[in-house]
Amino acid sequence: AQSVTQLGSHVSVSEGALVLLRCNYSSSVPPYLFWYVQYPNQGLQLLLKYTTGATLVKGINGFEAEFKKSETSFHLTKPSAHMSDAAEYFCAVRKAGNNRKLIWGLGTSLAVNP
């Protein structure tokens, strides 16, 4: 069965520092991978996704993620954190092909300190 692990339920960084949110997945076949962000009192918004092709994916708000098949990882990064990045971040996986089910991680809460 597929699963998604987000290491660290809470991450705290200083404004201007590097943001690194970790996501590892288990899948028997290369999956489709997604990062969603949820700002306080809001719904989820797609940040970026990997389907095929280039393994480094750029998303909105300066975020990017790299698919590393050998490490079964899809970590989310941003070079310089901004106060407005404080939110909950969710990694999700969908098996390639006709399987439509999204498997979600538990989320990582990012705090940005001034």
Place this chain on the structure above:
Amino acid sequence: ETGVTQTPRHLVMGMTNKKSLKCEQHLGHNAMYWYKQSAKKPLELMFVYSLEERVENNSVPSRFSPECPNSSHLFLHLHTLQPEDSALYLCASSQGYLKGLNTEAFFGQGTRLTVV
């Protein structure tokens, strides 16, 4: 209005009450979803409607009853709920039922439900 709109934003109900959550999307999508978001649990897909037909019902108790009268509206009717049903209920829509590489789900802001 744009995107996916959910009402009410907050709801407190007793275990014997009957209430409904409403979701409306203005994106021209043909698939709509109900999710339950509880603390310390992965997001749970409850129901999926594609072209106004229910295509998924993920072992959700019958005290939750969805209704999709047209492609723009989705309801979740609630009755005799339990305290453990307290959660954030999110509605989402997409063009196509997660088909294809470019299908993206757009989420509403959610309804925070508290059952007392």
